[in-house]
Amino acid sequence: MIAWTELQPYLLALALGLLLGLQREAIKGHIAGIRTFPLITLLGAASAALGSWSMAIALGAVAAMLVASSVHPEREDGPGFTTEIACLLAFIIGATLKVGQEPIAILLTGCCMLLLQAKRPLHRFSKNLSMADLQAIAKLTLLSLVILPLLPNESYGPYAAINPFKIWMMVVLIVGLSLLAYFVSKFMGAKKGTLAAGLLGGLISSTATTVSFSRRAKSEEGIPAGLVTCVIMIASTIVFARVLFEIGLVASSHWQKLVYPIIAMMLWMALVSAAVFWRTRKQRQPESQHKPPSDLPAAVVFGLLYAVVLIGVAAANDHLGNQGVYIVAAISGLTDMDAITLSSAQLVAEGKLDAATGWRSILIGGMANLVFKAGIAILLGPKQLIQPLCTAFGVSLVGGIVIVAAWP
Template identity: 30%
Template sequence: MTETLAFANAAAALGIGLLVGLERERRKGEGDRRDFAGLRTFAITSVLGYLAIQAGGPLLLGGMTLALGALVTVAYWRNLDKDPGITSEVALFAVLALGALCASAPGLATAIGVVMAGLLASRQALHHFARNQLTATEMRDGLVLLIAALVVLPLAPDRFLGPYDAINLRNLCTLTVMLMAVGALGHVAVRTLGTRYGYALSAIASGFASATATVATMGGIAAKEPINLKVVSAAAMLSNLATVTQMGLILAAVDPALLRWMWGPLVCGMLMVLLYAGVLMFPRPRARVDEPIKHGGAFSLKLALTMVLAMAAITVLSSAMLDAFGQAGVTVTAIFSGLLDAHASTASIASLAKGGFVPFDGVAVPVLMALSSNSLSKCVVAWLSGGRRFAGYVIPGQVLVTLAMWAGLLLPSLSA
């Protein structure tokens, strides 16, 4: 059994060397410009790393690394005037390390080897992306997003403070990162698919994180790109598909029987969203709207911070109203909490019904009240982020979707 595992690990080391070496062999050139390492060199180096760690441990592997370093240095200086790059040299050291890693973790070593071979094979595409497609502004925005997500967010305290203990800095930082990520997702989608389909798909996907944040992001884009106003407005409306879908999933997760009283509003809401967005997205075009964005940032940090502060203010207001009136009724609570998030209200109402505090047939009205107040928030956000013209498309759509869902209350009663 031990010998079988040893052969398998050695085969993994050989496979990594052959894979990377095959890619390098295709690029080593011919004649005077021929590189020093190809298919056989990489394969032997990988197996050498495996044998060194097996026979002599880290000490022998270190000696092999020093010897390889001396050979690579000589080869590099001999070819310095022809090709100053060191990709093959660094890849050779990596193959030696991966061969040694195959002795203890062949699966990890193989995965890293495949990724490394893919990076080497994608040289032209990566160079073209870095030099011709990625702008300085996009690079800056990417770094800001990574700093916010990987440095600031983990350091934010996860506790409630401020008026009524309603402010949670971790939640606010999470929302800020989410807003920036939504903008970046939409930017990438548009650069890849064009404005019409890129905005739509990114809005639906990001709507599962926050439809209100998606409306804010699309409003910022509409302010910068008035030529794509209708397409961006349609994308903002399509984020409602995520809202309605999540509401249905929450109700089904708490108790599938709740869908008996909510399937009508959910279906009517989805149909109205698709109809209204389709009218905006597919008019008779007078000019091309499918050209991808070539300039501009991936997101607006100022818009993200503004929206986070607005959300925090709504949270404090909701907490103040609940503190002043107490549990005056599930509907009143749903209205104020729905200003911030319709899904949290839906979950709480469904939980009350599951616990027997609210009858199942009394769930629909509070849930729709929460959704109506959330639609009001989206209308305000649309006006603040995108201006009058953007709001002129989004607000009527939100009103129609809300009315369609209220009208959907008639369907369960008719079917009963």
């Protein structure tokens, strides 16, 4: 069994190499791309493990190939030297086996094989990236690899509720999830139907999905209100799946105490969504378009909102008890589910909030969010949308109220 401490440097080398290679691959005229950079980083990690002489030799070989490639850039297979790096890595793999590091050698071999075999899909992915996509990835890199390491991992402010590192980690988490959902939508959603539109809309932003489809239903003729209701319901249901994932990341040790009522709410809304989907399955589907979501101002706003919610929940719990926490949850949940979810889960994990109050605050925030989206649809959507959407949301809210009141 390979220990995580042994794997971590090589997996990190692979990830960082892919990040650099992705950017180079999208720019024409490169001499090393999305496969070569990871191979170089893996080569450096492996050679360093063998000692300073091995690292110096490997570095010299890579430098020599860079010089040779720049002098003779035109080759039959285009610029690059993936095979040469793979050969050097193979040498290092053999040396690693010689010094008794069989698990590392197996890992390096697998990574090398996958990178060599994945030439076409990796190249296709990188060539389909727009400049806006690259800018979104760069912004996420700035948030996670530049700003985050510089922030102190200590508690400050009222009730010691403000931890800059943890707050910004939540910003990175939300932006990363949204960017991942965007790429899934872009590269796998060309023929997406109503179900896929709702699923991806829930991952990206159920509120944005509600705004987008409500406005389109009013401005474009021929888009059935029942179909728009279905998309919004599915997106609103998927929000709770994202909530479960966020709880697992922030409060994994309290998972069982927090998630079962939320799962019950998600299943109830899934049943409502299934009923709406069944009634509208034959209606024409609208197309959904999204832009890269990793926006720095939006990320900063979320971080500030998250910090305010942390202080508000801590203060409400200290002065008003559970009822105060629920008021904060309802207010913050009107526009954003992530802030109340992450703040409540973090406070439960730190022992500053009991689990029952934590999951109830999250669920109340979710129900408040449904009310907010219903208001958006009424203001921005056509009159035909009001009845089916309010009916679906109303049934969902009844289930949520029952869970909050009756769950032990």
